[in-house]
Amino acid sequence: MERKKALQYFNDNRESLLEKLEELIRIPSISTEAQHRGDVGRAAEWLADYLRALDMETVEILATGGAPVVYGCSKSGASGQAVGPTVLIYGHYDVQPVDPLEEWEGDPFEPRRQGDHLYARGASDMKGQIMAALISLQAAQSAGDLPIRFKFLFEGEEEIGSPNLYRFIEEHRELLACDLCLNPDTGMLGPELPTITYALRGLAYFELRLRGPSQDLHSGSFGGAVHNPAQVLCELIAGLHDPDGRVAVPGFYDRVRDLEEEERRELARLPVDEVFLTKTAGVKKLWGERGYTPVERIGARPTLEVNGLLSGFTGEGSKTVLPATAMAKLSCRLVADQKPEEVKRQLEQVLRDRVPDTVSWELIPLAGSPPVQSRRDSLGVSALSAAFERVWGKRPLFRREGGTVPIGAYLQELLGVDSVQTGFSLPDDNAHSPNEKLHLPTWSRGIEGLIHFYYNLSDSGAGDPQGGRSLNGEDK
Amino acid sequence: MERKKALQYFNDNRESLLEKLEELIRIPSISTEAQHRGDVGRAAEWLADYLRALDMETVEILATGGAPVVYGCSKSGASGQAVGPTVLIYGHYDVQPVDPLEEWEGDPFEPRRQGDHLYARGASDMKGQIMAALISLQAAQSAGDLPIRFKFLFEGEEEIGSPNLYRFIEEHRELLACDLCLNPDTGMLGPELPTITYALRGLAYFELRLRGPSQDLHSGSFGGAVHNPAQVLCELIAGLHDPDGRVAVPGFYDRVRDLEEEERRELARLPVDEVFLTKTAGVKKLWGERGYTPVERIGARPTLEVNGLLSGFTGEGSKTVLPATAMAKLSCRLVADQKPEEVKRQLEQVLRDRVPDTVSWELIPLAGSPPVQSRRDSLGVSALSAAFERVWGKRPLFRREGGTVPIGAYLQELLGVDSVQTGFSLPDDNAHSPNEKLHLPTWSRGIEGLIHFYYNLSDSGAGDPQGGRSLNGEDK
Numbered sequence: 001m002e003r004k005k006a007l008q009y010f011n012d013n014r015e016s017l018l019e020k021l022e023e024l025i026r027i028p029s030i031s032t033e034a035q036h037r038g039d040v041g042r043a044a045e046w047l048a049d050y051l052r053a054l055d056m057e058t059v060e061i062l063a064t065g066g067a068p069v070v071y072g073c074s075k076s077g078a079s080g081q082a083v084g085p086t087v088l089i090y091g092h093y094d095v096q097p098v099d100p101l102e103e104w105e106g107d108p109f110e111p112r113r114q115g116d117h118l119y120a121r122g123a124s125d126m127k128g129q130i131m132a133a134l135i136s137l138q139a140a141q142s143a144g145d146l147p148i149r150f151k152f153l154f155e156g157e158e159e160i161g162s163p164n165l166y167r168f169i170e171e172h173r174e175l176l177a178c179d180l181c182l183n184p185d186t187g188m189l190g191p192e193l194p195t196i197t198y199a200l201r202g203l204a205y206f207e208l209r210l211r212g213p214s215q216d217l218h219s220g221s222f223g224g225a226v227h228n229p230a231q232v233l234c235e236l237i238a239g240l241h242d243p244d245g246r247v248a249v250p251g252f253y254d255r256v257r258d259l260e261e262e263e264r265r266e267l268a269r270l271p272v273d274e275v276f277l278t279k280t281a282g283v284k285k286l287w288g289e290r291g292y293t294p295v296e297r298i299g300a301r302p303t304l305e306v307n308g309l310l311s312g313f314t315g316e317g318s319k320t321v322l323p324a325t326a327m328a329k330l331s332c333r334l335v336a337d338q339k340p341e342e343v344k345r346q347l348e349q350v351l352r353d354r355v356p357d358t359v360s361w362e363l364i365p366l367a368g369s370p371p372v373q374s375r376r377d378s379l380g381v382s383a384l385s386a387a388f389e390r391v392w393g394k395r396p397l398f399r400r401e402g403g404t405v406p407i408g409a410y411l412q413e414l415l416g417v418d419s420v421q422t423g424f425s426l427p428d429d430n431a432h433s434p435n436e437k438l439h440l441p442t443w444s445r446g447i448e449g450l451i452h453f454y455y456n457l458s459d460s461g462a463g464d465p466q467g468g469r470s471l472n473g474e475d476k
Numbered sequence: 477m478e479r480k481k482a483l484q485y486f487n488d489n490r491e492s493l494l495e496k497l498e499e500l501i502r503i504p505s506i507s508t509e510a511q512h513r514g515d516v517g518r519a520a521e522w523l524a525d526y527l528r529a530l531d532m533e534t535v536e537i538l539a540t541g542g543a544p545v546v547y548g549c550s551k552s553g554a555s556g557q558a559v560g561p562t563v564l565i566y567g568h569y570d571v572q573p574v575d576p577l578e579e580w581e582g583d584p585f586e587p588r589r590q591g592d593h594l595y596a597r598g599a600s601d602m603k604g605q606i607m608a609a610l611i612s613l614q615a616a617q618s619a620g621d622l623p624i625r626f627k628f629l630f631e632g633e634e635e636i637g638s639p640n641l642y643r644f645i646e647e648h649r650e651l652l653a654c655d656l657c658l659n660p661d662t663g664m665l666g667p668e669l670p671t672i673t674y675a676l677r678g679l680a681y682f683e684l685r686l687r688g689p690s691q692d693l694h695s696g697s698f699g700g701a702v703h704n705p706a707q708v709l710c711e712l713i714a715g716l717h718d719p720d721g722r723v724a725v726p727g728f729y730d731r732v733r734d735l736e737e738e739e740r741r742e743l744a745r746l747p748v749d750e751v752f753l754t755k756t757a758g759v760k761k762l763w764g765e766r767g768y769t770p771v772e773r774i775g776a777r778p779t780l781e782v783n784g785l786l787s788g789f790t791g792e793g794s795k796t797v798l799p800a801t802a803m804a805k806l807s808c809r810l811v812a813d814q815k816p817e818e819v820k821r822q823l824e825q826v827l828r829d830r831v832p833d834t835v836s837w838e839l840i841p842l843a844g845s846p847p848v849q850s851r852r853d854s855l856g857v858s859a860l861s862a863a864f865e866r867v868w869g870k871r872p873l874f875r876r877e878g879g880t881v882p883i884g885a886y887l888q889e890l891l892g893v894d895s896v897q898t899g900f901s902l903p904d905d906n907a908h909s910p911n912e913k914l915h916l917p918t919w920s921r922g923i924e925g926l927i928h929f930y931y932n933l934s935d936s937g938a939g940d941p942q943g944g945r946s947l948n949g950e951d952k
Contacts, residue, residue, distance in 0.1 A: 237714075282689045285833055298699070312805065318842040358759065
């Protein structure tokens with residue numbers, strides 16, 4: 001049986017495969033730092049070489065406006081013909097900077113094994129995850145051809161916000177055409193809690209500027225006769241929530257998908273309760289939209305946050321100014337099927353309706369990214385869920401993330417495909433912090449899980465994962 | 477007749493008296509600049525010498541925590557016995573800095589006569605006003621003793637907020653005991669618009685700090701479950717005004733004196749209309765408490781202003797932070813008989829009642845000064861009004877100022893006396909700006925006005941100006 005052979009291959013070659021990960025880690029591919037531009041290129045080369053050794057049909061390093069994309073496409077499966085789905089594997093080979101260096105217990109780019117952990121920058125985020133995907137494929141290949149076509153999209157700018165990714169995908173739709181995407185960058189909630197992230201919130205971020213008087217005024221000489229734009233701003237913002245904690249913008253919830261009872265039960269399994277969130281946030285008490293649990297509010301409900309406020313005098317002491325301007329940074333986290341452009345129009349309408357004629361306003365969009373939500377009964381999710389259950393002996397957790405990662409939304413918009421988001425990083429892996437690490441037992445189980453995932457997809461036999469055939473009756 | 481003699485004296489000696497003002501102006505007594513500390517002291521000495529030449533009983537330079545106070549007390553009137561009121565003349569001998577120096581058309585401390593104007597720092601604010609008070613007294617003295625006792629309180633720290641003045645008055649109550657105060661630091665609305673300021677608003681200035689989470693949070697990971705302190709701040713501030721533009725703080729208006737019809741008619745004479753204020757403020761449209769004219773709202777009604785707002789991320793671009801804290805600078809302009817401490821308690825009660833239990837708050841008082849309002853039918857106001865009418869041939873304007881000058885409130889609180897506020901500076905005198913100037917024809921008429929003022933007070937004969945005997949039936 002091929003699965004067994006493939007798992008055996010990984011087991012037999014674990015040490016040398018881990019050494020390959022260590023090789024990749026040694027390349028300090030920090031995308032934010034200009035002096036590491038060469039290292040970023042070297043990491044791309046290294047990955048292209050690794051892919052080439054995996055018997056690909058094509059491996060290319062493709063230019064973007066910034067760091068290159070490593071693209072690969074496997075041969076077309078058994079006897080030269082893919083009969084199963086095409087899986088696009090996403091990853092980023094760039095890493096975060098290492099500051100503050102003095103807090104590291106060793107060289108960040110010299111991997112150090114200690115107990116169950118491998119310490120190094122990028123070990124967890126996400127060179128370890130890229131290598132998990134490649135090693136599991138390598139193991140499967142060693143046992144014979146799979147009836148799946150694999151494609152690879154490894155970018156080098158994720159840690160600086162993927163500024164060239166949307167355009168790259170848009171310009172390479174055919175090259176990237178696939179049935180589903182595997183993105184192993186979202187991680188697990190604990191070593192015994194295999195996790196599939198099926199939704200991430202989108203973002204619509206604005207700067208709202210109000211202008212009242214032509215210059216700052218003396219609050220004694222004018223106060224009482226001139227409308228204070230800081231007061232107007234506060235009144236506008238106060239009007240953006242109702243007493244139930246809902247966003248009071250007409251039309252805002254029109255496209256929001258309701259949570260079904262079954263999904264709510266699933267989310268209730270997540271080990272993220274009020275006590276945990278209260279402690280992590282350092283608040284006296286949680287808050288939010290009436291009728292939803294905190295996990296639901298973070299994952300499945302849209303928000304409107306004030307990210308910043310600035311007006312008038314903010315230094316030490318007192319200055320009796322009636323400010324000329326007032327500014328707020330406002331952002332909405334969006335859930336399917338909200339659209340950033342539509343939320344912008346809704347906010348503009350609110351401002352047209354509510355801003356008094358004593359001040360003028362401007363709403364400047366600063367960032368926008370749509371939400372992404374995959375069906376939990378899609379082929380990809382079902383195949384991965386069954387795979388994890390096989391390795392961990394339990395159903396994985398199904399999670400919605402409150403944050404925004406644009407790749408899934410880009411692929412949904414531009415290629416029309418769902419992503420299955422997972423990964424084998426853990427919350428205490430110090431991603432973005434000193435002493436980043438990878439938990440090796442979890443990583444190994446992850447590789448085993450991905451081997452099963454590939455075979456599950458192969459067994460499904462179909463090139464149409466959107467049909468939603470479930471491999472695991474329980475997680476519909 | 478003494479009045480005539482006194483006026484003649486001024487007329488005959490105008491040039492040499494003006495040269496004395498120029499002497500005082502040449503001392504660069506900038507109180508904010510440490511390198512001018514010696515000059516501040518020299519200006520005090522100069523004034524003490526000038527007073528001594530005026531036949532005083534006492535002249536002293538009294539130490540404070542900062543620049544000294546020049547104190548003087550005249551001999552006790554005709555035949556050595558004062559029978560009329562004791563008048564305290566207030567002034568400050570310090571001046572504003574001169575930056576930007578390059579915008580001056582000459583040396584700021586070398587007085588330059590050009591047409592009707594005398595250009596120099598301090599010419600208008602307020603060395604010219606101090607000298608007007610002294611020269612008019614000198615003129616009257618030249619014609620014979622007046623049955624009035626004069627006291628003088630000249631401070632050297634007005635331009636830095638009079639940090640030692642309250643305590644000085646408190647510690648010298650007996651020395652300063654008087655029946656009324658003349659403060660010639662408030663100016664006129666135009667050369668043909670003699671003005672008496674009978675009220676100034678007080679101030680209660682606070683910093684309101686809210687704290688939510690223990691540190692800034694990721695708005696994706698926590699947004700929807702954590703109460704955003706910037707949002708809470710906006711909601712609190714929005715609740716501080718009602719739809720009629722009134723301050724929505726319980727008890728806030730309890731002590732506010734109503735405007736009587738007669739006073740409203742008087743205020744309506746002021747040449748400060750909607751068009752003028754709209755243009756000066758540079759706004760599209762005025763705003764304010766329903767039921768009051770702009771002039772009434774600025775002078776006679778209390779306010780609550782947002783002087784500053786600060787929270788979260790305020791730089792360029794977008795940062796998806798859910799802020800840990802939010803801060804507002806809030807200040808109330810107060811009118812008689814509101815008290816800063818009481819307004820503080822009222823605001824605290826509002827916060828106790830309205831701040832949700834998801835955040836904590838702190839209200840820090842930063843400045844407080846009571847409002848001041850003199851009776852318009854007091855002896856001082858009546859005497860000055862009649863004097864101005866005699867010189868200008870028209871009734872003066874009676875004005876409330878929206879700003880805050882603490883001296884009047886201090887004297888009311890500590891000595892129990894009303895102040896009559898006036899002066900011969902004009903709105904276009906560039907006080908605090910380059911090319912400060914004094915309009916000499918107005919200054920001369922002001923000196924004539926003060927001569928009549930002193931004689932009017934003498935004629936009243938009484939040591940009890942609080943009795944409110946009016947010298948001018950019209951301005952009750």
